[in-house]
Amino acid sequence: MSKGLQTEFAGIKMKNPVTTASGTFGSGMEYAEFVNLSNLGAVTTKGVANVPWSGNPTPRIAETPSGMLNAIGLQNPGIDTFIERDLPFLYEKDTRIIVNVCGHTEEEYLAVVERLADTDVDLLEINISCPNVKAGGITFGQDPKCAQDITKKIKKIAKQPVIMKLSPNVTDITEMAKAVEQGGADGISLINTLTGMKIDVERKRILLANQTGGLSGPAIRPVAVRMVYQVAHSVKVPILGMGGIQTVEDALEFLMAGATMVAVGTANFFHPTATEEIIQGLEEYVKNEGLSNIQEIVGIV
Numbered sequence: 518m519s520k521g522l523q524t525e526f527a528g529i530k531m532k533n534p535v536t537t538a539s540g541t542f543g544s545g546m547e548y549a550e551f552v553n554l555s556n557l558g559a560v561t562t563k564g565v566a567n568v569p570w571s572g573n574p575t576p577r578i579a580e581t582p583s584g585m586l587n588a589i590g591l592q593n594p595g596i597d598t599f600i601e602r603d604l605p606f607l608y609e610k611d612t613r614i615i616v617n618v619c620g621h622t623e624e625e626y627l628a629v630v631e632r633l634a635d636t637d638v639d640l641l642e643i644n645i646s647c648p649n650v651k652a653g654g655i656t657f658g659q660d661p662k663c664a665q666d667i668t669k670k671i672k673k674i675a676k677q678p679v680i681m682k683l684s685p686n687v688t689d690i691t692e693m694a695k696a697v698e699q700g701g702a703d704g705i706s707l708i709n710t711l712t713g714m715k716i717d718v719e720r721k722r723i724l725l726a727n728q729t730g731g732l733s734g735p736a737i738r739p740v741a742v743r744m745v746y747q748v749a750h751s752v753k754v755p756i757l758g759m760g761g762i763q764t765v766e767d768a769l770e771f772l773m774a775g776a777t778m779v780a781v782g783t784a785n786f787f788h789p790t791a792t793e794e795i796i797q798g799l800e801e802y803v804k805n806e807g808l809s810n811i812q813e814i815v816g817i818v
Contacts, residue, residue: 521800535779535780535792548789553793560607560610560615561616565618566629567628569595576724577590583736584735587710614640615641639677643668645682661695668681681702683707703754703755705748713730715730740760745771749816758774762795763784763791764795774818779795781795
């Protein structure tokens with residue numbers, strides 16, 4: 518892989534600016550037969566809580582035009598299983614590890630961050646923005662003061678750089694971004710899914726058991742690009758951009774809008790090799806444009 522894609526995010530050097538979006542890639546084990554994980558700049562894991570979460574009742578996934586709704590509810594086996602099973606697998610890969618941390622309360626978030634302090638994890642992505650969990654994170658993700666406070670508390674005990682994952686379900690995304698930056702965030706991840714609903718017209722009922730879910734996929738990309746652009750002009754910390762990225766052109770949009778890195782999410786479900794294809798496309802773009810490094814186009818618009 519060429520040096521033209523080398524990227525630094527929050528002080529961590531990576532071979533390229535492409536990672537996976539949390540919740541769409543597990544911890545990489547499910548995709549290992551399709552993707553050489555060592556080719557990725559980083560693998561971002563599914564959300565990890567202090568104890569196992571069973572998630573929401575079914576049905577909890579619905580297809581929509583140009584996207585999907587999910588109300589999984591951050592189902593995960595908990596931090597103990599993650600450390601014992603998932604991390605050893607990831608340590609064998611030549612890639613950076615970003616662990617997504619979820620919780621309902623400050624204490625739950627802090628418990629996971631503390632457990633990860635002595636691991637060889639590279640970055641923490643703190644999910645304060647999930648729209649399909651009925652308590653906890655969504656409150657932090659929509660209140661600037663709460664977001665700033667929890668960022669401060671996490672930064673006090675975290676041994677790794679901290680990326681705060683923001684919700685798009687707010688009036689002013691820049692207000693939230695400034696709040697977590699003031700709280701000490703080393704980076705910002707956006708956007709998470711937009712809140713949506715689907716009705717089964719034949720049964721005359723809401724399709725998802727949780728009633729609402731998170732809309733992801735190409736349908737949200739223009740919103741995500743706009744928010745990345747706004748935040749890039751409002752804060753100084755680097756941005757991990759995501760939201761409907763499927764192709765190299767999509768990735769370039771986010772980089773030009775101001776994202777230092779990009780994450781591929783929903784595309785993994787129907788096109789599992791998308792991450793590697795985007796990386797190859799970025800290499801070709803750097804060569805064709807005569808760039809010394811892909812970071813030359815970050816925030817260029």
